[in-house]
Amino acid sequence: MSLPRKNRDDPRTSVGVSFAARLAFEHIDHAYDDKAVLDDVSLVAEAGEVLCLLGPSGSGKSTLLRIAAGIEPQQAGRVLLNDREIAGPSVFLPPEKRSIGLVFQDFALFPHLTLLDNTRFGLTELSRKDGIAEAKNALSRVGLGDKMDAYPHELSGGQQQRVALARALAPRPAVLLMDEPFSGLDSRLKDAVRAETLAILRQSRTTAIIVTHDAEEAMRIADRIALLKDGRVVQVGTAQQLYHQPVDLFTARFFSEVNIFRGTVEDGAVETTLGRIAAPGFAPGARVKVAIRLVGIGVSSEHGEIEARVVRRRFLGVTEVLELAISGAEQTVRATIREGHLEAGVKNVRLSVRLSDVLVFASPSD
Structure with a gap:
């Protein structure tokens, strides 16, 4: 199988298939x-899946990666590769x-080595001849077969980023x-490099775990997403599951901008600035927070149940964000x-609320 080609001169070759493995973390504890x-x-x-570890800085994402790689041992729990323990109380590979x-x-490329030697660096178990051949193969897979003698600064x-990916894939790892990996790229490059990387991962069939703090990026590339907060897993699922069925307000806010209203449940609903919102499953008198996504508020100069006035407009290209004042x-x-x-x-508008963009949570969930 080969990457889709824009033209006959595309230097990419087919990606060597890895033996994808299942990587499991069991009750991992770690502290500094x-x-x-x-x-x-x-x-x-x-x-074979792409799993994204998503969360704010300090949530433990990179530490979990370091433990999986064996850069540092966890203080409790086990790491298993295809159900074989590779790090635990009695084993540490x-x-x-x-x-x-x-x-x-930061890609961690050696500035004094050519791309070929950078890529060959980890192939220590191969002969020089075989290592060079495998490194050339890996660079060709990522479209850099014509730059093997160049240096990173060039x-x-x-x-x-593609050289770093080639070096990591050259030994055909079971897990990557x-x-x-995309945080150092400017916005114009990100989309293209992400797409190229994902295509290479799919073709190599490597299990991949990617750390990011960007929810949109995670939704673009992941088969599943694990959202972390303060060192704990908050929710795991597909992008659709985390967006449409967030377990708490933290998750809802991570995946979309929301307006938040506080209130008390009475007769199965709560009063908000945008009207009465149903709160099924909550007992009378329960304190709740209602989150309504910005995209879930319809704005029209003619139609809508709620009168409002435009206070501020912010142009963002394909969209605008409005700040609206409601009488009383x-x-x-x-x-x-x-x-x-x-x-x-236009200043005077009318608002409507799309119920599918309304979420209700118990107040302690914030």
Whole structure:
């Protein structure tokens, strides 16, 4: 199988197939200076899938990657590769024995080595001849077969990222770990490099775990997403599951901008600035928070149940964000609309709420 070609001169070759493995974390605990970084983390990356570790800085994502790679041992729990323990109370395989590749955030390329020698660096168990052949193969897979004698400083950020990927894939690892691999790229390059990387991972059939703090990026590339907060797994699922069925307000806010209203449940509903919202499953008197996505508020100069006034408009290209004041309410409301949907200069509008973009949570969930 070969990557789709834009033209006959595309230098990419087919990607060598790895023996994808299932990587499992069981009840992982870890701390630095008595401060817990990972707290009873259990998580599985299935063979051949792309799993994203998502969360804010300090949530434990990179630490979990380091533990999987064998860079540091966990303080409790086990790591298993295809149900074989590779790190636990009585076993600790060194990194070079794990068949796990790692791509660092800064790519970690050696500036004094050519791309060929950078890529060949980890192929220590092969003869020089076989190592060179495998390194050339890996560089060709990522479209850099014509730059083997170049040095890292001669490349763009996107090309350096591809060299790091080639080096990690050259030994045909069962699992590939990537720590925020696209964070150093400018916005124009990100989409293209992400797409190229995902195509290479799919063709190599490598199990991949990718760390990111960007929810949109995770949704673009992951088969499943594991959301972490304060060293614990909050929710695991597909992008659709985490977006449409968030378990708490933290998850909802991570995947979309929301307006938040506080209230008390009475007769199965709660009063908000945007009207009465159903709150099924909550007891009378329960304190709740209602989250309404910005995209779920319809804005029109003619249609809608709620009168409002435009306070501010922010142009974002294909969309605009409006700040809206509602008569009798102290709290303003934000809404996202398609650019051009509302004529310039319009102040008085009417609002409607799409129920599929309304989420209700118990107050302690924040």
